[in-house]
Structure formats: structure tokens, C-alpha cells
Amino acid sequence: MLSFELTDEQKALVENTRKFVKDRIMPISAECDRDSRFPMDVGKEAWELGLSAPVIPEAYGGAGLTELDHVLLVEELAYGCSGIQTTISANTLAATPLLVAGSEEQKKKYLGLLANEPTYAAYAITEPAAGSDAAGIQATCRQVGDEWVINGEKCFITNATLARWYVVFATTDASKRHKGIMAFIVDRESAGLTVGRHEDKLGQRASDTATVTFEDVRVPKANVLAGEGDGFKVAMATFDRTRPDIGAGACGIMRRALDESVAYALERKTFGQPIANHQMIQKIIADMAICLEASRLLVHKAAWMIDQGGRNSVVASYSKAFAADSAMAVATDAVQVFGGNGYMREYPVEKLMRDAKVLQIYEGTSQVQRMVIAKNVLAGIR
Numbered sequence: 001m002l003s004f005e006l007t008d009e010q011k012a013l014v015e016n017t018r019k020f021v022k023d024r025i026m027p028i029s030a031e032c033d034r035d036s037r038f039p040m041d042v043g044k045e046a047w048e049l050g051l052s053a054p055v056i057p058e059a060y061g062g063a064g065l066t067e068l069d070h071v072l073l074v075e076e077l078a079y080g081c082s083g084i085q086t087t088i089s090a091n092t093l094a095a096t097p098l099l100v101a102g103s104e105e106q107k108k109k110y111l112g113l114l115a116n117e118p119t120y121a122a123y124a125i126t127e128p129a130a131g132s133d134a135a136g137i138q139a140t141c142r143q144v145g146d147e148w149v150i151n152g153e154k155c156f157i158t159n160a161t162l163a164r165w166y167v168v169f170a171t172t173d174a175s176k177r178h179k180g181i182m183a184f185i186v187d188r189e190s191a192g193l194t195v196g197r198h199e200d201k202l203g204q205r206a207s208d209t210a211t212v213t214f215e216d217v218r219v220p221k222a223n224v225l226a227g228e229g230d231g232f233k234v235a236m237a238t239f240d241r242t243r244p245d246i247g248a249g250a251c252g253i254m255r256r257a258l259d260e261s262v263a264y265a266l267e268r269k270t271f272g273q274p275i276a277n278h279q280m281i282q283k284i285i286a287d288m289a290i291c292l293e294a295s296r297l298l299v300h301k302a303a304w305m306i307d308q309g310g311r312n313s314v315v316a317s318y319s320k321a322f323a324a325d326s327a328m329a330v331a332t333d334a335v336q337v338f339g340g341n342g343y344m345r346e347y348p349v350e351k352l353m354r355d356a357k358v359l360q361i362y363e364g365t366s367q368v369q370r371m372v373i374a375k376n377v378l379a380g381i382r
Contacts, residue, residue: 006072046088068304078251091120119164120164122212123157157212183231185225195211254330291326313372325360
């Protein structure tokens with residue numbers, strides 16, 4: 001029987017997360033954005049509430065939440081600040097390759113670290129010359145005895161300066177493209193691993209982003225996550241499971257933009273009446289509400305499909321592309337509703353517009369999502 005009703009447990013999860021966001025994130029979101037700073041104390045509280053490693057199974061110390069549970073809490077966190085949400089949620093991005101392909105020993109050690117301590121991890125695949133073309137990575141790996149040696153550079157890595165460990169993708173031979181890619185778990189303290197400066201970004205400034213460089217970094221055989229050729233498969237399987245999370249973050253931005261716009265439209269007066277009475281403003285607000293509702297439904301369907309164990313590549317791309325594009329449109333419309341005030345830092349909607357833009361870029365651009373969708377549709381998969 002199809003149902004859109006949340007369980008009592010899910011309602012409690014939303015309520016508790018919403019209270020945390022209202023009390024601890026919203027009061028500091030503008031300051032953290034201005035200072036380009038992730039609030040470590042809030043991050044610790046998020047971990048204590050089980051928000052920073054929610055999908056890690058109970059067997060490894062995690063909360064064992066479903067993906068649908070996860071997108072519910074991601075939307076709430078992004079409502080308060082998508083930059084803070086991104087750093088918290090990046091732990092799930094790093095944990096997912098281990099859930100997909102990790103050995104029991106790897107899961108116990110590294111997922112256990114995330115679940116049992118207020119710590120962070122990072123997913124490192126993007127390079128200066130390999131973003132959308134993930135198969136074109138140039139970071140190399142070669143076997144030396146019982147170890148693997150990694151050389152190369154990863155850029156735009158969320159949680160780079162905070163991470164205790166990284167999932168790193170490297171190739172045995174760049175000419176092999178996806179067939180040469182492997183995946184490793186690399187400890188932060190590894191000799192030869194250096195983290196660059198914190199990036200000064202347009203939006204989501206509270207999230208930690210930096211470059212990670214590998215110079216003859218030696219990784220033990222026990223930390224090989226995926227062998228030659230399987231690394232690319234693990235990377236793509238990870239995105240299938242995490243792209244709905246991006247859509248959920250987009251929903252949080254949209255809901256905040258809609259709420260701010262409604263409140264402002266009811267208060268702001270022109271021509272002797274609230275602007276909410278003007279049909280053009282009503283149209284904007286109606287379109288914002290439609291985008292939010294449609295995006296949330298796609299995100300929830302993609303999450304549900306993950307929980308059912310079914311193939312969801314195309315639906316994950318539906319949810320990510322539509323929600324990301326919608327968030328950018330809705331946030332831009334929110335600035336328009338606020339008029340000149342919307343362009344000022346004094347009001348929250350300019351931040352929402354800046355934060356929304358990167359949703360169309362990371363974890364596969366909106367254009368890449370359409371390539372995935374078209375490939376599936378042409379093959380008869382919808």
C-alpha cells in the first residue's frame with residue numbers, strides 16, 4: 001500500500017532535528033558564513049544526537065537509520081545552514097563506499113571511528129583536471145611489497161582539513177581510464193599527505209573545503225577498498241546512494257526560502273497593501289511551493305528505492321538534478337520577492353541564493369545528471 005505518511009519515529013526525528021537547527025544552527029549561520037567557519041561545538045552536538053553518522057549500521061556503533069530517515073534530517077539541517085549541513089553530511093558520503101564495498105575489518109575500524117567519536121571523514125575523487133570526467137583521474141597508485149604508494153592531488157574536498165581518514169581514488173594507469181581505478185582508505189597522519197588552505201567560496205562557506213596532496217603516501221594492503229577497475233564502480237555506486245542527499249539539502253534551502261518569502265510578503269507593503277496581495281508575488285510563491293513539493297517527492301522516492309535495495313541510478317539523478325535546479329530558481333526568486341533588501345547581507349535570502357548554486361555542481365553537475373538520465377531512458381530504464 002503506497003503511503004506518504006511518516007512513521008512516529010520519523011516524525012520524532014524531524015521534530016528533534018528541527019529543534020536542534022532552530023536552537024543551535026540558525027542563530028550562528030550568518031556568522032559562520034561570514035567567517036567561513038564550521039562550528040566545531042555544534043558539530044559535536046550533532047554527533048551526540050546521532051546526526052553525523054546516521055546510516056552507519058548499529059553493528060558498527062551507528063544509529064542504523066534508513067536512507068529515507070537520512071534525507072528527512074538532511075532537509076532539516078540545510079534549512080538552518082546548508083554549509084554546516086554539508087560538513088556534517090559529508091561523513092555519510094565518506095562512509096558509503098565502505099558500506100558498499102568495505103571488508104568487515106574496515107567497517108569495524110573506520111565506521112566505528114565515525115560512530116563512536118565526534119570525528120570527520122572525507123571522500124576524495126575530484127582533481128584539478130578530473131571533475132565531471134571521473135574516469136579521467138590522474139592520481140596514481142602502484143604496489144610496493146605489501147603496500148600501495150599514492151601520488152597526486154585532489155581538490156574541492158569537503159572535510160579535507162577536518163578529516164581523520166579519507167576514501168581516495170587513484171589509478172594504476174591513467175590510459176586505462178575507469179578500468180585502472182582503485183579505492184583506498186588513507187589515514188590523515190600518513191606521511192606525505194598534506195592539506196592545503198581552506199577555500200574561500202561563494203556559498204556554503206561554513207563547510208570545510210580544501211585540496212589534499214599525496215606525495216609517496218604509503219597505504220597498507222589492508223586499506224585497499226576496491227581493486228583495479230572496481231574503484232570506479234564503487235565511486236558510481238556511492239553517488240547512486242548519496243545524490244538524493246543533495247536533493248534533500250536542496251529541499252531545505254527551498255523551504256527556508258519559501259518561509260522567508262511568505263513572511264516578508266505578508267509584512268512588506270507597496271501601493272498601500274502587503275505585497276502578498278499582488279498577483280505577481282503570488283505566482284512566484286506558488287511556483288516556489290510547487291518546486292519544493294515536487295523535489296521532495298523525488299528525493300523521498302529515490303531514498304525509498306535505496307532502502308528497498310533496488311536499482312536507482314536514474315531516480316537518484318532525477319532527484320538531484322531537479323531539486324538542485326529548483327533550489328537555485330527558488331532562492332533566486334526569494335531574492336526577487338525581497339527586492340533591494342534581498343540583495344543585502346542583512347537579510348537571509350542572499351545567502352540561500354549563494355548556497356544553492358553549488359548543488360548544481362558537486363556530486364555530478366546538473367548536465368551530468370541529464371547524461372545519466374538520457375542514457376537510462378534510451379535503454380528503456382525509467
